Amino acid sequence: MAQQTQVFVPQPDRPPPPDTSGPLAWIRRNLFRDIPNTLMTFVGAYIIFTVVTAIVNWALIDAVWQAETRRECLDAVGRAGACWPGVAAWFENLIYGLYPKDQVWRINLGFLALVVWMVPLWLPKVASKIAIGLSAVMLYPFLASYFFLGGEKGIIWTALIAAGLAGLIWVWATALTEMRTGKPVGTWLVARLGQADTDEILQRRIKQGAALALFAMAFLMVTQISFEEVRTRFWGGLFLTLVISGIGITFSLPAGILLALGRRSKMPVISTLCTLFIELFRSVPLITILFMFNTMLPLFMPAGTEVNQLVRAIVAVCLFAAAYMAEVIRGGLQAIPSGQYEAAKSLGMNYWQTTSQVVLPQALKIMIPTIVGNFIGLFKDTTLVSIIGLFDLMNMARAVGEDTDWLGLFIEPFFVVTLIYFVFCFAMSSYSINLEKKLAAGRDRT
Amino acid sequence: MTQPSRMIEIVNLNKWFDQFHVLKDINLTVRDGEKFVICGPSGSGKSTLIRCINQLEHHQEGSIIVDGLEVEKKGKNQRLIRSRIGMVFQSFNLFPHLTVLENCTLTPILGLHMPRAEAEETAMLHLARVGIAEQAKKYPLQLSGGQQQRVAIARALTVKPKIMLFDEPTSALDPEMIKEVLNVIVELAADGMTMICVTHEMGFAREVADKVIFMDQGEIVEADAPEAFFANPTYDRSAAFLSHIL
Numbered sequence: 001m002a003q004q005t006q007v008f009v010p011q012p013d014r015p016p017p018p019d020t021s022g023p024l025a026w027i028r029r030n031l032f033r034d035i036p037n038t039l040m041t042f043v044g045a046y047i048i049f050t051v052v053t054a055i056v057n058w059a060l061i062d063a064v065w066q067a068e069t070r071r072e073c074l075d076a077v078g079r080a081g082a083c084w085p086g087v088a089a090w091f092e093n094l095i096y097g098l099y100p101k102d103q104v105w106r107i108n109l110g111f112l113a114l115v116v117w118m119v120p121l122w123l124p125k126v127a128s129k130i131a132i133g134l135s136a137v138m139l140y141p142f143l144a145s146y147f148f149l150g151g152e153k154g155i156i157w158t159a160l161i162a163a164g165l166a167g168l169i170w171v172w173a174t175a176l177t178e179m180r181t182g183k184p185v186g187t188w189l190v191a192r193l194g195q196a197d198t199d200e201i202l203q204r205r206i207k208q209g210a211a212l213a214l215f216a217m218a219f220l221m222v223t224q225i226s227f228e229e230v231r232t233r234f235w236g237g238l239f240l241t242l243v244i245s246g247i248g249i250t251f252s253l254p255a256g257i258l259l260a261l262g263r264r265s266k267m268p269v270i271s272t273l274c275t276l277f278i279e280l281f282r283s284v285p286l287i288t289i290l291f292m293f294n295t296m297l298p299l300f301m302p303a304g305t306e307v308n309q310l311v312r313a314i315v316a317v318c319l320f321a322a323a324y325m326a327e328v329i330r331g332g333l334q335a336i337p338s339g340q341y342e343a344a345k346s347l348g349m350n351y352w353q354t355t356s357q358v359v360l361p362q363a364l365k366i367m368i369p370t371i372v373g374n375f376i377g378l379f380k381d382t383t384l385v386s387i388i389g390l391f392d393l394m395n396m397a398r399a400v401g402e403d404t405d406w407l408g409l410f411i412e413p414f415f416v417v418t419l420i421y422f423v424f425c426f427a428m429s430s431y432s433i434n435l436e437k438k439l440a441a442g443r444d445r446t
Numbered sequence: 447m448t449q450p451s452r453m454i455e456i457v458n459l460n461k462w463f464d465q466f467h468v469l470k471d472i473n474l475t476v477r478d479g480e481k482f483v484i485c486g487p488s489g490s491g492k493s494t495l496i497r498c499i500n501q502l503e504h505h506q507e508g509s510i511i512v513d514g515l516e517v518e519k520k521g522k523n524q525r526l527i528r529s530r531i532g533m534v535f536q537s538f539n540l541f542p543h544l545t546v547l548e549n550c551t552l553t554p555i556l557g558l559h560m561p562r563a564e565a566e567e568t569a570m571l572h573l574a575r576v577g578i579a580e581q582a583k584k585y586p587l588q589l590s591g592g593q594q595q596r597v598a599i600a601r602a603l604t605v606k607p608k609i610m611l612f613d614e615p616t617s618a619l620d621p622e623m624i625k626e627v628l629n630v631i632v633e634l635a636a637d638g639m640t641m642i643c644v645t646h647e648m649g650f651a652r653e654v655a656d657k658v659i660f661m662d663q664g665e666i667v668e669a670d671a672p673e674a675f676f677a678n679p680t681y682d683r684s685a686a687f688l689s690h691i692l
Binding site: 337339340342343345346347348349350353357358361362365 | 500502525528529531532533535537539540541542543552553556557598601602605
């Protein structure tokens with residue numbers, strides 16, 4: 001006899017038992033689970049309390065805020081409280097180094113230009129984010145270097161600065177038209193001229209013409225501006241730290257990608273050269289490389305040519321960072337299963353298509369925490385340039401205690417420098433976590 | 447009546463992995479519109495054979511001619527041949543960082559220089575054909591295995607292949623999903639696509655295949671029409687294999 005099948009009814013979901021979720025349950029479970037656990041909580045709380053009160057007492061309550069010299073601070077509170085007037089007197093040097101005071105606005109404007117350049121990256125509805133990011137990397141440096149350096153500019157130099165300025169204008173024009181109409185500025189212009197349906201060649205001509213006009217305008221504007229020259233030996237402080245690490249970071253990523261791809265290349269010459277470069281620079285401390293570039297490089301250069309000391313330091317930092325970045329990227333490349341390459345091959349994609357569309361986007365995404373970790377490491381490693389006599393933020397802080405008025409004042413400036421480093425590194429770290437979350441789509445089942 | 451043209455012609459194919467002789471004197475001809483099923487124990491060289499056809503593996507001896515083009519290790523022919531062959535893998539190999547739709551438009555836009563709108567339109571047609579158009583905006587890992595494999599089939603179809611190669615397309619799937627993938631392949635076969643399918647789904651072989659090929663230790667042991675192959679295999683080896691999987 002055939003048995004009658006029954007209808008399967010799944011059970012409804014029930015809530016979890018009480019006392020296992022919510023903040024109260026969390027506190028009970030983690031802080032007051034049993035007697036030893038509770039004891040540890042109190043001991044921990046006591047330690048935190050002592051440390052925090054000690055710091056607050058030193059930095060705020062017992063601190064001296066008005067003084068002309070360190071002597072006055074010591075007479076007032078001894079070593080019990082911080083002596084902030086010394087840091088305040090040197091604060092501008094900590095940030096800008098020995099940059100002439102009446103020219104400091106150029107640094108501010110230069111960094112403001114970078115912020116303005118990057119803002120569209122965070123605006124919704126802006127589609128050309130990759131182009132904007134690339135333009136910032138490729139064109140902004142020309143603009144910034146003139147702001148910072150100033151001085152005589154030849155025709156080529158002027159053209160490069162103009163390209164930077166034109167890039168900035170293009171970024172905002174595109175950001176605005178994309179937010180209002182969803183089209184990049186070139187396409188928008190073509191549509192405004194009523195040429196949206198004409199053939200592609202004419203449209204391209206219009207875009208090229210507009211780009212040329214923009215460039216010419218920027219060129220004219222640049223020829224009208226002239227800044228007095230500020231030699232790089234006056235550069236210093238946080239400004240110098242940001243310049244060196246900024247260039248190092250921007251250079252290390254693309255260079256690291258190329259080196260990593262080169263090391264994995266099937267062509268033996270390329271692969272050997274890349275491996276040699278990576279291993280050489282990774283096996284030598286950054287200090288040694290800085291020394292090498294600073295003292296030995298001029299010996300190899302033809303007589304009469306002089307390479308700026310800052311440039312030598314930056315080149316050393318860039319090469320060092322690229323070698324490290326290459327190994328990070330290589331780790332990411334190795335995590336990509338061979339099936340991805342096979343699928344791309346079977347679809348007829350070539351090496352560069354596979355690399356740029358399939359492999360790198362995945363490899364970089366996996367390695368974001370390590371890449372940003374490297375950036376943070378590089379940012380802190382730039383303190384080593386003080387060894388070859390550059391006055392970066394760290395070296396500037398040391399200089400405070402060598403000033404006759406503030407002789408021996410070391411703890412306070414280092415405390416401030418610590419805070420500055422923390423703010424920058426923590427910001428990078430938070431941004432990377434944020435980026436990871438944003439890119440997590442597709443990796444998780446949701 | 448003239449016979450349909452030869453799509454794939456393999457003559458005296460030999461391949462070694464280092465010292466290991468994986469493929470031994472393989473001879474095989476697939477005509478336009480024919481469907482071959484390759485079966486055999488693991489390690490018998492089935493996957494290697496079809497991977498040689500679009501040069502994911504390179505052979506050392508013999509020749510493979512696809513649609514009139516000699517398969518070479520390098521050069522122009524390789525890309526031409528790959529663009530005429532669609533391949534579906536056991537582990538799907540979808541690009542996890544791209545949506546389903548982007549997976550299907552990537553090569554048409556990059557390789558065939560199709561405008562994006564047109565590429566998306568054709569991709570949607572293929573996705574609709576495998577019954578998955580409503581998932582186009584999702585990422586591959588948000589789909590079930592069967593759905594992912596159907597996307598992989600649609601993606602392979604976007605390069606407008608003349609031949610489809612399937613490398614154990616259902617082996618990584620839950621039993622409930624095997625059917626939905628096989629149905630798609632059966633429909634494709636009904637449309638006249640030339641295909642070679644490595645699979646152990648014997649019901650599917652019976653239904654679709656013009657010829658079943660049994661491989662063992664790098665050799666083609668038997669090649670016969672499914673009825674004949676299943677009813678009375680010529681060799682004891684094939685008989686033993688069939689008794690295990692049927």
